[in-house]
Amino acid sequence: MTIDAATKTMPYRAPLGAGPAEIDTPALLLDHAKLIRNIARMATFAAGGPAHLRPHSKTHKCVEIARLQLDAGAVGITCAKVGEAEALADGGIADILIANQVVGPIKIARLIALARRCAVTVAVDDAGNVAQLSAAAARTGVTIRCYVEVDVGMARCGVPDGTAALRLARLVHDHPGLVFGGLQTYEGHLQNVVPLDERIALTKRDMAAARAAKEAVEAGGLAVDQVSGGGTGTHMVTGRLPYMSELQCGSYATMDAQYRAVGGADFDNALTVLATVISRPRPDRAVIDAGLKAVTPEFGDPTVLCDGASWLDFSEEHGELSLSGAAGELRVGDKIELVPRHGCTTVNLYDRFHVMRDGRLIDEWAVAGRGRSQ
């Protein structure tokens, strides 16, 4: 295997104090003041209860940001994959929820190794998976906390109702090495509903399935310690529901253009992609060095932070901008910033954040969970 053999030229790193002109592009910029403000704002919201904040790290994948969230009062961190959890644990995060199913012998072995060094919770929705988790935990003497996932209308993973939730919760409870910790939910189908009042109404309606499942499990004689769920688009409702105990929203910390567009999440866009104009083929056209490998397209076009410039088209390595008014003065070599429409997948393209304060580089933070989809 030759994978470790290559000498690797290190990417250019700007000196501390650098402004955008001295930062190579495309680069991920993170406005430190806005980040801190976003984290504080959500912490203040969550302090009103009843749900405690357990922010999802799938957006930022960054240990430093997770630590700031914990410092601001979060009770733990959420992530999507075992690989992301490993990256968080490597950074000293002590209480991690993997809000998805952990399936198969390789993944379960890694989960067991993780559970030896931090508190770890996983979602389950399948009896066979529960048996495998239990066998591995019991064999190695570790304890895995499990949330039974309940589908609240997203129609993705999860058991369909309270009866099925009780059945699986009992199974977890009866299996050695496992602890039934509560319920996992995610109203992902509602995060982008507009207008806001409809989103609020639908969230109240659909999250009632979480309450019903909680009541069914409790009626069956099992305590439901936690009911976990929520996202940035629905936090204002889900975080106030009396039966919810954990709020998993994640995008709020860095934000993106999508959550700004649908409204209801009063947070600042702390995350931008810095790009360079590399061609001015026509007076009304600029081409920048950020394409599909620098900013993701699935939710729509990025917002161009330059008066008179708007996004026209993605190529793999190029972004094309339409120019009018003052933007017509843009020249080859000029730098501009974009707000990604979807922060989570855009961050996943980069190895590091350039942390900016008053327009100057104050730190670099690793996107430690980048590419850790396994």
Added chain:
Amino acid sequence: MTIDAATKTMPYRAPLGAGPAEIDTPALLLDHAKLIRNIARMATFAAGGPAHLRPHSKTHKCVEIARLQLDAGAVGITCAKVGEAEALADGGIADILIANQVVGPIKIARLIALARRCAVTVAVDDAGNVAQLSAAAARTGVTIRCYVEVDVGMARCGVPDGTAALRLARLVHDHPGLVFGGLQTYEGHLQNVVPLDERIALTKRDMAAARAAKEAVEAGGLAVDQVSGGGTGTHMVTGRLPYMSELQCGSYATMDAQYRAVGGADFDNALTVLATVISRPRPDRAVIDAGLKAVTPEFGDPTVLCDGASWLDFSEEHGELSLSGAAGELRVGDKIELVPRHGCTTVNLYDRFHVMRDGRLIDEWAVAGRGRSQ
């Protein structure tokens, strides 16, 4: 800066000889036999001339594949970014075309460093950029070969016509430290035209702009050593045009579902994403552990290599499949393979290829240019 401080848990690595069941997911698989066959097939085509093959590495970003292409007769390698060129040079590739503009003092300084250790060519379409490249090259005593980019109808980068091409070619020729090497073209707007006969006709029509530019520059008294261009979708035309000397197609080596769908490129899908079924919420539905961070969506849905299973929806970390017939037997923990619709951006999500021969792991190759968009 804390970026280097973290202890990093190494991703799980399957042993040599492993089959898909022993490979953690999501994972990028590369069928070695199909790869070799694709490389040989394009090499055979290019041997018929007149254009020599200079394959684009933006799809695979892999030194081992670039070496196989050179061994099969390619005259050099193409890439999109300075960062990718650095990764290729680190792996010993000696002749690299960066088929885009290299703009700004940081990028140009890195280009100069690169030119000290390999032959490097860049595209230019701007007089100011030419002056900056020249100043840096002359100051450091290195030589940068430049292709003047000519727009052949894609309406992205490039000068518009032969007159402008001659003007810029003269500028390159007259500037110390630079060598005018020829013309860069790319008929990117035609790669996906269907039906094939229309794509062929349009390619012949539009690439005439390359011929016209070549003739204009030659009429101005400058030799045009190379005319470079082409993609996997148009190689069968562009590679046979008498005025073309270099063919830059790249996707053919690994292929993807998009180039299969539009036809005309007779290569095998060597690239797949291996995924695991993590939930079976309904008889007709399976959820796998490969979503937007494991296979990219911009060209459309991946092809599911499982009879009766078809792609239904992307989530960030999940793929949802619709099941019928035999696929209804899929169980939690089963593994399936997907052919990505767009290989270039999908490969860019991974750190390594699992190289498979007869269904067994024979090697791991680094995606050395992964994330090297700078």
